[in-house]
Amino acid sequence: ETGVTQSPTHLIKTRGQQVTLRCSSQSGHNTVSWYQQALGQGPQFIFQYYREEENGRGNFPPRFSGLQFPNYSSELNVNALELDDSALYLCASSSGRESSYNSPLHFGNGTRLTVT
Amino acid sequence: AQTVTQSQPEMSVQEAETVTLSCTYDTSESDYYLFWYKQPPSRQMILVIRQEAYKQQNATENRFSVNFQKAAKSFSLKISDSQLGDAAMYFCAYRSEDYAGTASKLTFGTGTRLQVTL
Numbered sequence: 001e002t003g004v005t006q007s008p009t010h011l012i013k014t015r016g017q018q019v020t021l022r023c024s025s026q027s028g029h030n031t032v033s034w035y036q037q038a039l040g041q042g043p044q045f046i047f048q049y050y051r052e053e054e055n056g057r058g059n060f061p062p063r064f065s066g067l068q069f070p071n072y073s074s075e076l077n078v079n080a081l082e083l084d085d086s087a088l089y090l091c092a093s094s095s096g097r098e099s100s101y102n103s104p105l106h107f108g109n110g111t112r113l114t115v116t
Numbered sequence: 117a118q119t120v121t122q123s124q125p126e127m128s129v130q131e132a133e134t135v136t137l138s139c140t141y142d143t144s145e146s147d148y149y150l151f152w153y154k155q156p157p158s159r160q161m162i163l164v165i166r167q168e169a170y171k172q173q174n175a176t177e178n179r180f181s182v183n184f185q186k187a188a189k190s191f192s193l194k195i196s197d198s199q200l201g202d203a204a205m206y207f208c209a210y211r212s213e214d215y216a217g218t219a220s221k222l223t224f225g226t227g228t229r230l231q232v233t234l
Binding site for chain 2: 031041042043056092109
């Protein structure tokens with residue numbers, strides 16, 4: 001069973017640039033969610049994708065967008081980067097539209113984004 | 117909106133001893149799920165234990181157990197026979213019983229860093 005993989009592991013960008021982060025979900029999982037974890041904080045929910053559509057979003061501006069592909073892999077895109085976007089970005093996958101008790105989230109190792 | 121509070125930024129325990137990490141939460145919902153996740157330096161969030169709110173029995177997974185007090189909105193994690201590999205950040209998390217589309221949304225606390233000493 002292949003786990004959740006994220007790329008790249010580290011990334012440095014300049015304020016105002018755009019960035020794309022990638023995630024391959026665990027085998028058999030069709031739901032992907034993204035989290036932002038600022039330094040010293042717990043992860044915060046950005047959004048969730050199920051069957052290539054966004055079906056849940058946290059308190060993040062529209063410059064945070066995503067995609068899910070037919071193979072259930074996903075991208076997180078952030079436009080007009082700001083210094084406060086510096087964080088660890090975690091991808092998590094699960095099985096089914098409802099992430100049930102018996103299908104908990106499986107997380108990747110994250111992408112560390114630094115905006116200078 | 118739900119909130120999760122972890123009031124212990126850091127805890128320390130000696131190897132083979134027992135430690136309890138605290139978590140409180142605020143919600144108006146009656147059905148929900150609670151989780152403890154571990155985040156080692158590898159950064160991956162690893163599920164430690166989970167609890168359904170409608171179950172009165174406290175969950176147990178090997179050396180890990182919880183003390184779930186629904187009325188007090190408290191969900192503490194007890195680690196018995198602590199091992200060096202238990203050293204990590206521990207996050208308490210809440211999930212609604214929500215089938216409207218945000219079922220993957222977890223609300224996390226700010227974490228407790230656990231050190232395990234010899």
